[in-house]
Amino acid sequence: MRDLLDAPGLGLVVPDGPPQDLDRAISWAHTTEMRDPARYLRGGELVCTVGISLQTPQDCKTFADSLANAGVAGVCFGIGDGHDTVPSALLAQCRRRGLPVLIAAPSVPFTTVSRFVAEYELGAEIATARATNALVPELLSSLRRHDSARELLDTAGQLLECYFLLDSDGEPPAVSVEVPGLGTLGWVGSGDPPEPSLLELIARFVRATQVQRDVETALARERVGQLLSLVERRMLLPDALSQLLPWPGFAAARLTCSAWPAGAGALLSMAIPDALVGAAPDLCLMLTTDSLEMTDDLAVPSGHSAPVPLTEIGSAISQARIALDLAQRRGSSVGPDQLSTLESLLEQLPLAQLAPFKQQLIDPLADMDHQRGTQHVRTLRTFLTANGSLSETARDLYLHTNTVRHRLARIHELTGRDPLNHNDQAAFLIGLRTLDRGDPQS
Structure with a gap:
């Protein structure tokens, strides 16, 4: 207290x-x-x-x-x-x-x-999540610049206000983790040491600097990225990929495409060696024949398509690209099941396009609530969450059902839209989602 x-x-x-x-x-x-x-x-x-x-x-x-x-x-x-x-x-x-x-x-x-x-x-978990969200974009940029392991560690050290050692000899620091083939990654600082998961994330990027410096492999990823981009733009037939690229996965009945931030190619090649990884200028694309659940450990936003045959890989790339855009806003991974929701559709639309729903349907209610201390917005939100059930709304708000009816009737008067009408409910829901996007505290 x-x-x-x-x-x-x-x-x-x-x-x-x-x-x-x-x-x-x-x-x-x-x-x-x-x-x-x-x-x-x-x-x-x-x-x-x-x-x-x-x-x-x-x-x-x-x-x-x-x-x-x-x-x-x-x-x-x-x-x-x-x-x-x-x-x-x-x-x-x-x-x-x-x-x-x-x-x-x-x-x-x-x-x-x-x-x-x-x-x-949940202080430690939240601190780790925040540090991860701040670190990953900078470390990806470091990989895109082909920085050395030392340069990448200096970038991480500046963000976390500490210093990282990478040494194959001597006594390891008290807070350290092994980096296969490179030695021991250790933390040196005066504050609280990073959580083990954060140190392991940095170690993964350190290993990726070595993969990134393999020029031949990097050029191969760029070629894959160019060909997949041509397929997405319908400038190359998907069947041609199996003739141009020696990847055995093309023989599979279905493939899954995933999209990742630019610079993640080396990480993906290291984590999923059986995948086909392509580095395009604005993102990384990856084709796999198996589930991608293990990629959650990479702590990098990603978008995933539904499994499709090779002939439909162009649309799968577009689907993965849209999912990545949502994932980068949310800071997580987004799959095809999350694309088929009203929330994801609204997230993809610009606020300017959604503004009329908020201005005409929600703002009048919010103004009335502010002026008179009423709770029209809260009542509407609860009513929609309860799937239009008057009894559930009354129970959740500790009101009589007739009181809920009266408030909904007043909402109808103020907006000209009927909360009991299915089409108008969808419009009110869009208005509330727009309000939430513009002001997360509302």
Whole structure:
């Protein structure tokens, strides 16, 4: 609890009164507007609420007793929505039950608090992911420049504010990993050492510098890349590939194409020696006859097509290219199953093309919510998530079904579109996705 209070940028404060026990450990953050949420709690949670259901002293007593009996860490009360201040009855009962209370201003969304708790709990994993996301593009650029292993390690050292040794003799540093054929890669620094997975990633790129310096192999990858690009542009028949390239995989009934960022060719050749790897100017292409699940270990964004016969490899290359574009935005791998969703389709369209859906369908609701403190956007989002079920929406929002109907009718009045109409539901969904793309915190 004290870490939350001291965290810069969160802006949480404690209520006036006697000191509280802020040394209680938090297991997770749980947001609720239920009067008695005990059955959803496991103990140790920071319970976040704006107190919509806490209208009477008895409501506050029931709520505080429920949390105390469940063994939660404390309460984070958001003012400005349901209450301008923390209800005095709630504060009094929390103090009786030994529950510390933190106050969040209207400018502090609970998502910010939840994110802080999550990052605190998963600090090492998140730090590794962030370092990986920062490192991989720079290390790929280093491979494209044909940098030496020393130059690549200097690039990694500058990003991580440390120094990496690569030595085949002497005593290895305390934090090190073996690089086959090159020696020991060791970390030297004054801060926290990198996680083993991050050090192994750097070691993989170090090995790739040796593969990249094989001029004959690099030229072969470039030739493959040129031929695959010609097939994609329909300037070369796919059947001609088997005559121009000595790759036994062409005999397979189906092939899978994957697209990778430019510079990844040496990594792919090293990791999947049986694949056909091509280096095009703007990306790397790879044909395989087997599953590509193992390539997740490369920590490089990639896009994958569905398995196709050789005659359809041109369309597979285009599919993999689209998937790579999505993967680079998401920082992960994208397969054909993820391309056939509304979300992926919307991600491929420019925001300017989607803007009318947000401007005409979502902005009027958001403006009304801001002016009058209503929750039309939240209600619409919950309704669509519940696949248009009034009863599920009412349950999720802790409302009566008639209240949900009234809000949906008001949305119809404000926008001219009916949330109960299937086509209009699709339009509202596009508007919400556009809102999320433009402002991830919304």
